[in-house]
Amino acid sequence: MLQRHLATVLLAGTITGSAAPSWADAPLWESWSQPYPQRGEFAPSRQGTLQPRLQLATYSAPAPLSNPIQQGLLDLAHSLEGKSQWERAAPLGNNIANKTLMETVKRLLTWQDSLEPAALERQFDLVSVSSKADSKAQFTGYYTPVLQGSRTRTAQFNIPVYRTPPSNLRRLSHNEIAHGALTGKGLEVAWVNNAYLLYIAQVQGAARIYFTDGSVSTLDYASDNGREFKAISTYLAAKGYKIGALSHNNINRWLLDHPAILPDALLSNPRYIFFNETQESPQTASGHGVIPGHTIAVDSRYIPHGSVLLAELPRLDALGKRQGGTEWRILFAQDHGRAIKGNGRFDLYTGVGGDAESAAYSVTGLHRVFMLVRKPG
Known part of the structure; x- marks a missing residue:
């Protein structure tokens, strides 16, 4: 997939050392990640519309993707592709145009640095997301x-x-x-x-x-x-x-x-x-499969689908239990839920089975969250 500029660098091969993202060294989330069926090729933008549409590139047959962060970014790009680039879908919150969401995803697909806030803020605005009751966001988990x-x-x-x-x-x-x-x-x-x-x-x-x-x-x-x-x-x-x-x-x-x-x-x-x-993984409201540890359900009136967020979440062991400390995780706004209402309210998909259920309880609580928005230029 994405044989032009968007897939020139795989995140799996470019983020190394102490700055490596949590998925690279924590077996918990990946132990729940079953092989995802390929989502199919990206389709070209719909023609004959009056409004300008987002169009990424020309695509060929999909290739296997082992990196869940890259897969999530590609899924977001797929869901944004074809939408009106100036449409804003979150009137009550971070009402960002689809064009900006797509540019954020594209920049992350070629990102070669740490996924820590100090590194990301060089090219992205980190927009704080909080609930009404607290300066942090309220999380639950589903599995x-x-x-x-x-x-x-x-x-x-x-x-x-x-x-x-x-x-x-x-x-x-x-x-x-x-x-x-x-x-x-x-x-x-x-x-x-x-x-x-x-x-x-x-x-x-x-x-x-x-x-x-x-x-x-x-x-x-x-x-x-x-x-x-x-x-x-x-x-x-x-x-x-x-x-x-x-x-x-x-x-x-x-x-x-x-x-x-x-x-x-x-x-x-x-x-x-x-x-x-x-035979596929459970589908999100955005039409793509869930990605354990990364897919979140949001209230899309506040956080538009297609957004990328960065959250400081508890570090969990292989049984889904808290093991002390926190880690920064890239999250993808792809789903919704009837109980997920308001700004700063998120439901994180944790995987399959009993350990995933334990993880859902473990991540429940208040955590720091930022929405990533590419800086101009």
Whole structure:
């Protein structure tokens, strides 16, 4: 990809020594990074429009990319390519034109220095991003849980996972779906053996599913029934159940020990999520795959999609636990979420499985964040 000026230097080969970015020496994030399918070639800008459009270069067949930072920058460039260069999409916050966002990405693609603030500020303005309540930004994390499943219903795997139904059935209540309103309509994508883990997949918007036939797929968000989301943890707390820490793992263990409570707990959440089965990584709102440790969901009214940010985040060990100290990480504004509202509110994608869940909890909190904007000239 990008056989002209944008890919003349690979970040993986140009950032060395003590200034190396965290992905180069921390196994945590990369251990979650499964090989990403190539996104395909960049398309040329759409023709025949009245407004000038961004156009990067001429492209040939994509080449394998091992550097997640470079992959993220290329994905941002792809999402910006073809947009009106003077469009500004974040009226409530850093309302920067697409042209400037693209120029920032292009400059980073040829960057040959440290990814520390002191080095970056020589060519980029570091625009501080903060929440209303604090001078720092508020982070949470999201991840891809793992499910065990079957392609046919069995005694063990008897909980259906549905694809999007016809339009006349899309607004069924969770209660109606749970009581068979979609049964026999050929909508089952898979059958799973744990209803609470399926709920977690619905909350996170995706799951990796290991089938009994040996195949592995991604269940990715397709649509929902349009009902309000309510967290099961809120229901259990309101009922006064003594669960302890309200982590997903702890709630799952507790509900397995109290199966009579599970149906009402699940139905306390009116929203129901429908899934697509795919072989790709979960897709962001920008149309590209998530990149563990780098993709963030933002409120795009404040932070436009296509932005590059720099955040000081906790350093984590291989299990997703804090190991002391912080590191500067390049982040890509690619996704959104219903709970991600306001300036300085970010949700960081942490990867797949239990260690990624631990990392999601570990990064939750207040952290320093800057938006990178190329300096003129």
